[in-house]
Amino acid sequence: MIVFTCADCGALLTSPVSQVALPAHAHQKYGHEPLPALLEPGTYAVNPEPSGPPWRQWEEIGADEAEARGVYAPTYALSYGPPGAVAVALGDVRGTVLIPERCDGYCCGLDGRDGPNLACARCGDAVATLIDDCSYWQVVWLDSRAVRLLDVDAPSYPVLSWEEQPETPPVEPIGAWSPVWEAAVAVALAHLLAASGGTRVVVPDGPAADAFRPALDALLPPGSPTKSLAPAGPGLPARAAEIALVPRHPQTGETWSSGAGVPVLLAADVWMYLAFNRNRRLRPASGGLPDGVYRDDPPPLLPFFPFRPDREVFLHTLARLPEVRQPWLRAIYDRVEDRRSSFPFWW
Template sequence: MAEVFVCAGCGAGLTDSLTRVALPARTHQRYGHELLPALMEQGTYAVDPEPSGPPRRLWDTIGADEAAARGVFAPVPSLSFGPAGAILVAPGDTRGTVLIPERCDGYCLGLDGRAGPNLACAHCGRAVATRIDDCTLWQVVRLDPTAVHAIPSGGPDPTADWAELTRDRRAAPPIEPPGGWSPHWEAAVAVALAHLLAASGGNRVGVPAGLLTTTFGRALDELLPTEPAAKTLALALALAGPGLPTRATATAPAPAIVLVPQHPQTGEAWQPPAGTAEAVPLAADVWTYLAFHDDRRLVPAPGRLPDGILRDDPLPQHPWRAFHPDRRVLLRTLSRLPAVREPWLRAIHDRLGGRPS
């Protein structure tokens, strides 16, 4: 259902009509040293279930038990004790707000929200949201859930079924001009990699050749044991989901772990048949590219190609460096998985946390 968010104090409208979608994997990502585009697509909003904003407390002042009660199971630099459930919207979808000058702090080129809500309702002056647009951060306005209310603005928005999403096949390309890996892929793969590590139980994971090896294989080889196959049989990894065959064959036995898509509206993961494999969720647009994109190299042909024949025009993008899942996103996701309390996975978490890059 489409909704408009209004000030809880005076009822003035603060946003356009928006439709809820899943929380993007890159929500807490820091990337590069330049200004980034908006986190949310126009006309959409997402809810961040975790607390955000000040006050913040350092890990040493919290304690493992209190952190675990808040859903964090391994050390992090600090935790927010602000309100949970911020509503994330694109800056261009806000209406009727003004900046609070004394809270417009930032690190470099914009606002980073360190001083708390920096947007006020233009009608009554109540602090209602935090605008974030500094370099390295995805631009977003975080509406304070204690300062706004949602009002229905339209009829029910139908949730697309998996068959519809399969037909649509909205995919995010892994490489962006002029040849860098997409930060969205680096974040989405990092989130899935954390769940994949937990699902492995500390065993080796065998990854099919191709883009899966490029994006997951190197990290898995580095983080998990590499014992000889004669001693340890690697757990097979594969893609599974709507539109893909589900039966194992003699040449492709049933995998132990499958990467499945997350619904782009609800965030729920597609579920394989019960008892077949352990499912690891992956952002739908990244999963769709992995599942359906044909990345085979085309063979040059002389003369003019008939209509309908694929051609390399424009030439395909090729990355200028190896793919690396976002380390900060990987650490953040691992710290929020109960499985990280297992000694072997905690060791991986701590080893990643001790690296400068």
């Protein structure tokens, strides 16, 4: 376990925490209500990309400089803040005070638009950014330049085996699609398109088809040639497919080694549901129950519109894949970015 301390005065800034992988939904904006905490208590994650102000618009940067920063397609603006920001749960922060003049937000809380809004209570240095406004996952981002990590003797956060990984259902208790799912599928979809090489991808029937097939059919050309996609991971028999949908461990960041096919990563909690809940549909059904669909009493709630991946998360991910420089994939990016092709992100 480690703690983070103030780089200037050495004051303690967090309780003991263990590192986990950065969630796919870390930078997602969703709805107009406060979202839950981004991370579990006792954990932290590192964002390798630059984040926060200052921001520079694409026209000012140019394609060459953007590519040097790992962005390969036009986006409105890029952060020129420091890389390596550290995400921690709000309840794990210690020894900080708000900076009143930086407490702006859109609606219900703080969104970090003015940069770090938490200062070290001992020396007054700006050390972190608290985000708890509506539409944002609640988190504190420690400024990598203002903190230091220190090993401490404390019980380690238990690392779950593949078999112990929990599932995140696609539908929330209120009957709305899960934003975690919309972000995780969007990230995987961007990588899946890159792996497709511009040819149609065939997805076997089941939850994976419900999640990915509408988007793939809308964005890739019809007809042959084709590539096959199949889930691969713990507890599943080996299947021959050109593309393997594999889980990414939420704590270690480890990728399941499928041994066959081009691997496309999906958050483990979403992958577990796709792999082992073939009796659940991700779209509303009308009339009689089709073969393979089982009845609960009462039946589970389903949203009134089909599942859709998160458009902004998709674009953010695709813009950072070198493959987007290929004309066919850049054309897909441009259509989605300027909303000429709203399907399958809007219905």
